[in-house]
Each structure stands twice: as structure tokens, then as C-alpha cells.
Amino acid sequence: MDQRHHGAGRGENIDLLGRKNECARLDELLASVRIGESRALVVRGAPGVGKSALLGYAATSAADARVLRAAGVESEMELAFASLHQLCAPLLGRLSSLPAPQRDALETVFRLREGPAPDHFMVGLAVLSLLSDASEKQPLLCLIDDVQWLDLASAQILGFVARRLLAESIGMLFGTRRPGPELRGLAELEVTGLADAEARALLSSVTHAPLDRHIRDRILAETQGNPLALLELPRGLTPTQMAGGLGLLGADSLPGRIEQSFLNRVEGLPEQAALLLLVAAAEPVGDPDLVRRAAERLGVTLTTALIDGTDGLLSFDVRVTFRHPLVRSAAYRAARPEDRRAVHLALAEVTDPQEAPDRRAWHLAAATAGPDEAVAAELERSANRAQARGGVAAAAAFLQRAAALTADSAQRADRMLAAAEASLLSGQLDDVSRLLSSVSVASLTGFQDGRAGVLRGQIAFASGGGTEAIALLLDAADRLEPGNPRLARETYLTAWGMAVSVGDQEALMAVSRSVRNLSSPDRPGPLDLLLDGFALLVTEGRASAAATLRQAAKELIDIPAADVLRWGWVATGASAAIWDHEAMLAIYTRQVQVVRDAGALRELPYHLSTLAYALSWAGDFEGAAAVIAEGDTIAAATGNPLPPYPALRLLSLRGRESETVAMVSATIEASAASGFGMGITGAQWAAAVLYNGLARYPEAVHAAQSTPHISEPWLSTWMLPELAEAASRAGEADLARDAFERLAEATRPFSTDFARGLEARTRALVVDGPDTEDLYREAVERLSSAGLRPELARAHLLYGEWLRRESRRAEARDRLRTAYGMFVSIGMEAFAERARRELLATGETVRKRTVEPSSGEALTAQERQIALLARDGFSNPEIGTRLFLSPRTVEWHLRNIYGKLLITSRRQLRDALPRDEFEPTSER
Template identity: 35%
Template sequence: MLHGRAGEQAEIERLLAAARTGQSGTLVIRGPAGIGKSALLNHAAGSAAGMRVLRGVGIESEATLPFAALHHLLRAGLDRIPALPDVQASALKGALGLGDTAPESRFLVGLATLSLLSELAGDGVLLCLIDDAQWLDRASMDALVFAARRLEVEGIVMIFAARAGFQAAGLPELRLGGLDSAAAAALLPADLPPQVRDRLIEESDGNPLALIELPAALSAEQRAGRLSPVGAMPVADRVQEAFQAQIAELPESARTALLIAAADGSGELGTLVGAGASLHGLEAAERSRLIEVRGTTIGFRHPLIRAAAYQSAPVTRRLAVHRALAGALTGSTLIDAADRRAWHLAAAALGPDEDVARELEEAAERARTRGGHAAVAAAYERAAELSADPVRRSSRLANAALAASDAGLMGRAAALADSATPDANDPDLLTALIQVRAHREFELGTPLAAGRIIMDGVPRVAANSAEQATWLLVEAIRCAWFAGDVRLAEEAAVSLRELPAVSSPLVSGALGLTRLLTGDTGGGITLMSEAVEMSAVTGLGVPGRTFTAMLCFPLGRAARGEEIAEGIVADCRKSGMIGWLAFALENQGLAHGWLCRYGEARAALDAGLRLATDLGHEHRIAHLTCSLAWVLAHQGAAQECRAKAEEGVARAGNQGLVLAAAIGRWALGLLELGLGRAEAALQQLAAIPPTGIATISAADQVEAAIRSGRPERATEPLARYLDWARHVRQPSSDAVALRCRALVEGDEAHFAHALRRHDDAQPYEKARTQLAYGEWLRRARRRADAREQLRAALETFDRLGSELWAERARVELRATGDVPAAPRRAGDPLSVLTPQERQVVRLAADGASNRDIAAQLFLSPRTVGYHLYKAFPKLGVSSRAQLADIARPSSAPD
């Protein structure tokens, strides 16, 4: 029976009840040691009648072993791995040491975990209980949290119990405090004097474990109330001290067995006995209720008992036990025996030891084959500490830094990189260290600081490898582009030109960006155009193609950007390159938005934003948020657009992301323009600094200036846009340039010419021109001609779902004496769906199975089925076969 936890028990039972109806749920129970987290997990298990229950636990000594906790949780369901999609099955088997292929991404393992849990749930309910989650190895934690964030309608409940240190942002939390006086009193022995009971309740701060364990540690005088029952120290320390006192009363064989078990962590009986633990000693410890024996596995009743057993032993005995455990694991057939042996040898080392350092290196490389990058970092870092040779030490620190970066531990990666001071001028090593430091600044600091780190390191790299220096300088220019910093771009470009030429579209693209930043629009466009041609892009990897896709937007070539981005998205999903997928989805979403497929744009950007949030990529979150606001501005979703834009601009401002902030301000300017608030629009658009966005958005700034009665403020942005349009030579940009001239000069010929230049690629811009022309004609009292233009504009705006602009066209039509039709969106049959439903339906319409769709969208198959179940009645269909005609992308722009 649990005392004082009725509310917490009710919350758990609510989750279980929802799971029985198919709804998944997660909960993180947080609190200090002994507060009752494990008891609530036991309550959940006891309330799970008819459910399948999986239990896992984080073990402090296993935190350096990749996927140890995940293997422990899933071990009863490993036979179902073959049912997963091939790439997921391969990733999970590789992570768990059951296959030879390392997973491409630690988050692909998370997706495979989600799929396996869904498979194990079947048509029933699955309960996953993970205790001591703060001690999960990093690889297991990433996989489990990734899966937990994506639970929807699988009938799965995941409950984590954790102290501080468990990172699970976005998951619901339940924080446990101490018990109230009545509940606390119920846990104390009835024979204690009232004053002792009161003092124990007060000193324990309502901690249940303290209330249970401390009375047993009281002396006769304390129980009688003649001495203070407890001392002034933290509750956990007092409880641990009580356990230490209990351990001290045990016979030597039991104390030795407990120390060996505490130092080992695995609880594998054969290993413990091999290291010197006697069965008699283990039996004595079990009788004292300090450990529990389940088959051939030994477990401590509470983590504080493990800590008490280990910390109460003299250091010499601890060192001896680690050596004994290493000996017991020599030749063992356990899957992780060699890794455990290496770590026990490291724990027993008293100083530099090259033999042990080499074993840790081997453990690191084994962890790499399983995708356990955090474990790789830990092993290389400890190997560096045991290295006497400074060159080997720096090499190992560099490897640790790279692995920490791959694990997403950017702060730790940068610290390790700073600690590595290579005595040898190895260009690969130097480049890797620079990239780690720069990557950390790029994601957690500012792109400008990242660029400066690169520039400071380039001379040393260039002295040994011109090619490595070239790629670093390309990255520095990319940082300058995101930061909107002309000086950094020029400095990197000068250095790039001084190096031997490397024939690559990335080099020409970077030099083109620099010219664009410095005002040489024609030179920049020429160089960037070369970089995005099919022949140039072919053969580039995902990072390189991502760079070229980004170049398409300042070139006004959205269709080419969409083509490149869609290939990257497909490759990332196929290979599990989830980190790059968020970037690719942003480029894809922007391209869809530029081409007026707003529903598809929102779906891609929503998916990218969700992914970037899971990955903790703050830089990408800011960009995706601002890009989503820009799409919403076209649709006229005023409240949502303003919220996203203001959030994104604030994030971008804090991180020095000038490019992202520019997109956010463009979104706000477009929104204000659509609302008819020209002065506010001009204020936002004029605040965009000199970047590529300032050039592309200049047309809206021209319109805002004219409509606000400030024609003098249209001169500079008009010249800027005309110069850009003249060089990119795209039909839509030519047409918009003519529209701007018509607004400024009041020349009808420019309106007519603009309409002839518009093509069907950007119907939104054509409708904007028709609206502006219709307004001009109405003011010229040519109502019949005005109606023709305004009706065409209204039809397009309605079809696209651009509600604010459609309303402006209606107002103008009414002013001509016409009665416009009610709003309609017949051109977008999927407009009734949520962004995620839209993605699912599109893939289902192409013939993908639920399992294939789940793999591509990082969902479970059951969630995909649920979205289709919700979408069918909205679309008025009853089978997948009917989706193809409705969801075909070519039916209309959306």
C-alpha cells in the first residue's frame, strides 16, 4: 500500500485507462532518492492487468556501455526485430550488438525502438517502466526519449522514474515531494515515542525511504528519545549512512560480495562469483534485504545500497575488486565482456597505462560499430587520461571530441577539443577539432563566432593541406551568410582565392554568396548558378547538396531547389540521416511555399520543426519557425503567423541568426501588408538588414512604401529588386519587377506587361499583380476592366487559401459594384487535413504501406493507420484506392 500518493496513483491509472482505448501516453516521475518513484512504478505494474509489461533500469556503472539499458528493456522482444523495416532492423541489431552494421544515426535507433514497441504492443496494450533513468547510458536515453515523443495511438505507456540529470524536455512530468505528516507517520513503527516520531517526520522531510530505514538505525537511547534521533545532513546521505551501518554489521563474506556486486553493476552471478563473491556471502546479504536474487541475476534493493556498499570500502579494496572483475571477464562469452573488462582495468589504474588505454580504444571502436557515440567519447577520454605520450593523448582527446559531437553533446565536445593540443600537425586532426568547436558555436552560440573559430584555425591547416583548408573556408562563408556578416565572408573569400583552386560547386557557390553579400549581384548570381546545375550537383553527398539547395532561393529558382531538396529528403529518410533531414525539410518547405503549395510547405516545415526540437538543434528551430511564419503569412493565418514570427525573430536575435530573423521580419511585413497596414509592413520590411532576403523581399517593401503614401522610400528597394531580377532572369521575378515599376510610376503598360510575363509557377504573385492592377483600374474609374482583374485575383487567392488577400480582392470588387462569391478552396482537396494527415495521405496515395509511411515520417504504423482513419471521412473516401485521384499533387497548387 502506498501512503499519501493518491493523486499520483490516479494519474498513472488515467494513463493506463487511456492506453486501453488505444491512446498512448508518457510520464516522467522526478524526485530525489527514496521519495517513492520506484514504488509508483511498482504500482503501475500492479495495475496493468492484461497488459504486456517491459521493465528497464539505468545502472550507474553501465552508463559508458552503449545501449546497455535499451537491451535490458527490449530483451524479451528481440525476436520481433525481423518484423521491422530493413533499415530499422539493421540499425537496432547493430546498436544492440546483434549485427555487423553500425546505425547511420542514433535517432534511427529511436525510430526502430518505436516500431518494435508498437510491434510488441500488437493489438493490446504495452507498459514500459524505466527506473533510475538518470543513469541510462546516453545512447539508450536518446532512443527511448525519441520513441516516447512520437507515441500517439499505439496503446503504449512509457513511465520513466528519474532524479536530476535525465534529459526529457517535452515529456509530461510529475514531481514528487515529501509525504504529508499523516502519511509519513503511517510508515513509522508504532512503538516509537511521540517526540521521536515527530523528529523523524521533520528531519526526513517526508521521504518514504528515510522513514522506513532510519528507525532501524536508531540506537536504544535514540529510540527512547534521550538523544537526537538523526543528525543534520541531507536525507539521502542519512539513508546511505544507515545502509552503511547495516552493511558494517554483516560478516566479511557478505561485505565482500556486496562490494563486488556494487563495483560490477551487471549483476551477472557468474561474473560476481568469478571475481570472488561467495554464494554464502550473497545469501547473507539477501537475508538482510540489501539485495534481491532473481535467477542468475543479483540486484540491489535500492541504488543507495549500491552506493553505500562501494563508498564504505577502502580504496585499496575497491581497486582490488576492479582488478578481480577484469580477470573474471577475461575470456567471458558475454556480449559486452571485453568492454566491461577495459573499464574495470581503467578503474584500477593508478597512473598512465598504455596497455589499458589501448583496451579502452578498442572498446571505443566497438561502441562506434554500434552507434554509441557517447560511449565512444567516454572511452577515448579515459584513454587520453591514461596516456603518457602527449601526441597519443591529443589524438585520443580529438577522437573523444568528435564522438561527443556526433552524440549531440556539443558543450562536452568543445571542452574536449579545447583540451587537445596536437603536437603533430596532422591536418585531418586539426580540421576535425576546428569543426567540432565551430559546430558547437554554430548550434549553441552564433554563426559569426563559429566562422571566427574556423578563420583562426585555417592558417595552420593550410600549411599542411590546401584541400582541407578549402572546405573549412567554404564553411566559414556559410557561417557568414547565416550571420549576415560581410566582413567575415570577404575575409574567407580572400583566403579561398589564395589557395590552389579546387573544382567544386561548393567553392563557386560560396564565392557567389560572398559577392551577393557585398553587393555584386551579377557576379554572385553567375557563380551560384553554376553551382546548382544538375551536372555540378551530381555526386555530392547530403551536406553538399543541402548547401546547393539553399543557393537556389537567392537565385529565384524555387523549382530547382525543390528538386534538390526532395532528393535529399528521400535519401535522409532512407539512410536514417535524421540530423540532416531537418535541414532538408526546411529547404523543401520553403520551395513548396515559393511555388504556392502551402499545405505541402506547412507539412514539411512542421515535420522539420518537430525533428529539430527533438534533436535540440536551436539554430534550426529558429530558421524553421521563421520559415513556417513566412508560409503562414501567404495564407493569411494572422494569429498563428504573428506568434511564430515573433518567436522565431526573438530566437534568431539571441543567436545572431541574421538570415533567420530576416525571414521572420519578411513574414511579419507580408502579414501587415495583407492586413492593409502598409505603414507597419514598411517598418518590418525596412528593418531587414542587407542580406539575400532583403533583396528578394524588396518588392513587398516597394508596395508597402507606395501604399503608405511614402513613395520616396520605394526608390532604393525598387533599384535593389530590379538589379536582382535583371540578373536571375526568371519569369516571375521579371513580372514582379514590372509590377513594382507600375506601382511607383503609375504606368498601366507595366501592369499589362507584367501579366504577360507571369507564368503558372507562382500563382500567388500573379494574383498580387492582378489585384494591384484592378485597384489601379478602379481608381481610374474603369470598373468593368477592374472587375476582370479583381475576379481573377480573387479566384486564385481563394484557391490558394490566401484569406487576407482574398478579402482585399472582395473589398475592391464590392467597390466596383460587383458581388463576389463566397470563399472557396476547391483547388486544394486536402485543405481539410492536418499537416501530418496530409503527409500520410500523400504517401498512401502513392501506394506506400502503413509500415513504409511510418518509416518515412518517424511514426509508428498504428499511428499512421489512425491518421488515415481520421482522414478518410474528411476526404469523403472509404478506401486507399480512392486516394490517388484526390491527393495527386498535380490537381492544383496547394
């Protein structure tokens, strides 16, 4: 192999010594890409160690591939999507091939159209589709260098894309000093210094006089084989200095010494060449025309500057490039502050305000020494543009700089708070805390103090301080209420949801009482009804809250998308609190669709979780499993995992003991550590359902009693039928009656079949008299009407068990056979076995039936998702949009699916995966 070293610097052809293993790793990546297998690799190492050289080697070796490039620039880190645009610009002609939501997302972030800010993960999916489309006819190699200086939005999206690649002919190589969280989970290649022999050879190539052995050994030891250090540190030193080692003294780190070497070279340049270098260092795009025009405004003649020479530090061609990024920083650091401001002003003057208004604003800010409201206002407009494109991190940076240039204290506080709010949206919690600490509390108005309080509450909750967060939000809402009642109510609703989540009864009561003291709006909307209903529920009970919650549930079905995204996560509780499963299913389905259409993929897993609960209540385990799998896919892709509550619910109903017990234990431990009391309740509810199915009633009683009762309207109440059933079977009659009374109090104000059916079934367990049979019949009728198949099957089981104890064996057999058949068809294995044993006790001969594994059981969870969507008529691009996969990867999975199901086309999926009568068609 012909090994060449393209730089310890950039653009040079120096022998590439000692990189045989690294080159072999890159050759292996390219070979995989050529046969249609995508690969991503993070090439990491210290400055100057040769990362860029290896990326250059890959580009040279990939002559049969199309090469796309992007590189981070330190001064451009605040410009959202700047590096992503570098990479994708050559492919923008292919945008028309993307699905409309993806096309719109990319056109918005690249300022090709106006529109609402797209979710970052929708942008990521669009980039994935764009690259996949471009690789259809020719392999694609994406080289992203200096990742440590990518803008945050670009880094997040490129990391997301790299993790979703599978069956495309795409290679992605990232060069970085150290991988950030955006590249978590990707394969890495660490590049270290050259081995001793190669380092000696490289050093000898740039030293013209013999070196004392001890001095040479010291140089090799201190540079640790770093190629750039070996090439740069000897520059400018006399033979005497080299021989004595005096020129190598200094306490700086190796990167610092390399930069100092470049700095010495910059300071030795002619005046015009040095000024040209400074202009190029301050201009991040590398546009030669822009650099030339700015330089001319400063009196620099480009021809003269280039004739004088830049000592190989700058290349002026199609793009303006530096020998190494450390040259850029050295040139910038060497300049006087007034010279830097003059250069930025010149760049601002030659930057088109229509084509690049944000870069122009950034240059103006860098050219401004003190407060300047005109520049601050321009930065604020840039922040608004960035936020409209989804670049919240960039918006925060613009707003921080705008605040620094603002003289008026009130306006400065407004901009600082806006910067903190943008930082919160981008997940930069440390920045939020820093910004809040820099705001003078004494100078804040009541409304500003309220905004700051909301931010402090959000930070406290994210840090695990639930009780502290709720107190902060309560105080903030009180301050917001006079000036912005709607924001105050949203803040109260957030605090109420937090109190429910952490299981803090005292805090929940405090929030609810504060809400009750609010003045009621003349025309209450869904938010007002929801908040008032929840507050009444806690302070006065369900009977007082029933009418308000019913009206809230009715109006919540069509709230605007913006409200779904802001507080819809709490709104899902209204229909559940009034025992209206039909409304639950309608609202949850609609919210999933709204969030999906909005591309708010970070929030989508939560809404999918609530939908999975509703499907589980209906006995649609297939649908619930698919929704849970989709949520898990998105959570993994976005790096925002959710606790496994709906999966726990499904496992417990299915009776999978080992899986449920393990997940219950893990969930309780994690919830206790994070102070999430509701998580403990959900885990114990699942355990109680499991043990009731297994007929291990003392264990079910223990699980149902392990969580203190709190006044949240869902899980702790849904636990009560389990406790009553387990206690009645365990001989704890008083405990069963107490559980029933608490359940009756929660269901009595509501006339839904859900509420009345569960109440009747549970009452039948604790009464002993002539009404028992009527209660079981009522339970069967109502639960059937409610469409709650698991609860209906359990009503048949309990009725049959009662009939057997009453010695009415023939009637018992009818009920138990019905229950057994339903359990088997639904997939409730533990309850099915309990019903079978009861049938045997009646004298019935029962052949044990199991839920027949469908041909789809051999599929992985993701393959099953893809197969079901394909069966329901979704195209490959539509499936890819749902599951964050490229169409080619979907097709690759389908080929595997056909092999496992022994079929040859998607038409045959209808027979291989038949739909049962209860399974709804996947919503589009």
C-alpha cells in the same frame, strides 16, 4: 485494496502503508492501457521514498499485461543503449516485423549487424513500432527504474517514445529521483514521505524497545517519512543508542545517512561476503555466472560467501540484485582502491571480448592505475564502435578515459579533441567547454589547434555569440588549411553561413575575402564551387559569381549523402542565388529525401523548411503546408524547434492578417534576442507581402525598409519587389526606382524566367512610357513559364491596375478577372480582395468569391497530413514513419478523419480531398 510495500527495499513484502492515492493513480493508468489508450507517467521522489515499490505494485496489478523492465545502473551510464537493450531484449524476435530502415537501426545499435550510425530518432521510431507491435494482442507495461542512471542514448529514446504514444495498449512508468530533460512534458507523480501515522507505524515495526516521544518525533522529522530511512537508520543501533538518539547524530544529508547505514552493514560482513558484494557492485549487468567466475578468480567461494550471509543486502538468483541502489554505491565506496582495481581486472578477464568488448574495455580502464597505451587503445576502439552505433555520448566518455590513460601529450590531445567533438554531436556543450579548457594550447599542433578552434566557434554560436563564433572559425580554418584543405573549406563555408544568419555584413565580407585568398584546387568539386561562388558574390557581385554559382547548382543536385548532412544546409542557397526555381525545387526535394533516407531526423526540419519555400513560390500552398506540418512534427518530437519562417511566408501570401502580424512580432523579438538578423529580414519580408496584399502600402514600405540591407543573396533581395510595389503605390517614386535598380543588379546576370519575370514586372512599375505594356506582357509570359503562380497572378493584377488607370477598362477587366480567379484558386485571400476592388472600380459587377473551404478544413494539421498521405497511397506503417507515429495511432487518426469527412474508407479520400492540377504527388 490489499496494500503491500515492496520495498522501501526491493523484493521484500512489507506492508505498503499510506500509498492509497499513488496506487489509485497507477490503477487509473492501467485501466486506460487495458482499453487501448497509451499512458506514460514519471514517478519521482527522493532515494528510498518508495518509487520502486510503486512500480512493483503496478507490475503485480497488471497480471493481464506483459511486463518489460529496465533499470539504470550508475556504473553503466557510459555504455550507449545499455538500458534500452534491457527493455527490448525480450522483443528482439519481432524485429522482422519492422520496416527495413527501423529494423536496421535497432540491429545496429544492439550490435546485431554492422552499418552506419543511425539517427537516434530513427531508433526511437523503431522502438515505438516494436512496442506497438508487441501490444497488439496483449497490453504492455514498461517499467524503467532509476532513470537518473540511464545512459543518455537510452534516456533520450525512451522519453521520445513515451511522448509519441497514443492509441496503443502501452503503459510506461519511469522511476527517478528527478526528471531530466529527456522526460520533459510527461505526466508526473511526486512521491513524498509517509504521513505521520503511517511513518510512526513503520518505525514501530523495526524498533524493539519503547522510544522516548521526543526522540521518536525527531526521527520522524529528520526522515520526513522516508520509508527506507525509517527501516534502515535504526539498524545496528543498541536500545540505548536509539533511546538517547546518539546513533542518529550526523550532518550528512538523508541519502548520505542511508548510504552510511548500508556502509556500516557492508563493513560488518565476513571477508568473502564483502568481496562478493564488491564484485557484484562493479558488475553492472547482474549476470550471476559472470559474478561467480570473477569472484572465483579472487579466491571467493560462492557457496561459502552466501552461507556466511550478506545481511539481506544482495540477492543471488536469475539476476544479481541489491536491496537498493545505495547498497551498490556503499559496497563500492567501502572498498580500498587496490581492491576495486583487482575486482575490475577479474571482471575484464571473464568478460567475453567478442560479446561485450566495450564492458571489458571499461573494466580494464577501471583496473588501470596509471598510463597504459594498450588499454587506452582498447577504449578508443570502443569509442569508435559506440559512435558507429550512434552512441556519441558514450564515445565521448570512452575517449575521455582513454586520454587520461595516454602518456604521449600529442596523442592525449588528439583523444581529448575527439572526445570534445563527440560531446558536441551529443549536444553536451558544457562537456565540450570543459574538455577544451583542459587541453594545453601550448602542446597542440597547428591542425589540432584548428580542430579546437572549430569547436570553440560552434560553442560560441550555440551560446548566441555569432560574431565571436565567426572570428574563431576563421582562425581555425586558417590553421586547418595546410594540413586538411577540405576541412578548412567546410569550416569557411560554416562561417559564411553563420555570417549570413546573423546578418553581420562586416563578418560576411571578412569570410569571403579569406576564401578568395585560398589557393584553388586543381579539380574543384561542388564544395569548392559553392564556397568560391558565395565569396565572389559578396566581394565582386553577382555578375562575377554567376558562372561559378551556376556550375555549383548544377553539381549540387547529386552530392553524396554525407555532404548533404554536413554542409547541405548552406548548399541550398546556390540555386536561389541564381534565380533558378526549377533547380531549387529539384535540389530541395532531393535533399529532403536524402536526409530522410539517412534517418537524420534532427536535420530534416531545416531541409523541409527550404522545400516549403520552393513550394510556396510555385503556389502549391497545400504542399507547403503539409511540408511545414511535417517539419513541425519532427521538430517537436526531437525537441529541436526551428523558427517559423516558411509558415510566415505562407501566411503572408494567404493574407491572414492577425496570424501573420502576431507571428511577425514574435519572430522579430526572438530573432533580435538571439542575434539572428536573417530572421528579422524574413519576418519583415512576410509583413511587406501581407500589407501589399491588403493594399496598405505605407505599412508595406515601412516593413520593407525596417531591415538594413545586407549582401545575403536571398531574403533581402526578395524584399525589393515588395518595396518597389509599395513605394510606387504610396507615391514614393524615387524609393521605388532605387529598389528596382538594386533588384535589376541582382537579376541582370541571370537569364532565368524567374529573374527576368520579376525584373520586368518591377521595371513596369517605375517607368512611364510606351515600354510599360511590353514589360507587363513580358512579366506575364516569363512568370508563367517559370511556374511561379503567385507572382504570375500579381503580374496580372498590376497589369490590370495599370490598364484601368490608362482608361482601358475592358482590357483591364480581362486581366483583373484572370488575377482574381488565380488568387482565389491559389488561396491568396488579401490579394484576391484587392483584385476584386479593382474590378469594381472598372464598373464590373463582381460577386465576392472566397476560397471554398474543402471538407478537409475541419481536420487538424496532423489529421490533414495523415489524410493526404493515405490519399496518396501510403500505408499506415509508411505514414507512421513520416510522422513518428505507430501504425495503430495512424489507424486511430484515420477513424477520426473518416468521421469528420463523412466517409468510411481510405478509397473515398480521393473524392473528399481532390488533388488540384498544380499539386505534386507526395514523394516517397
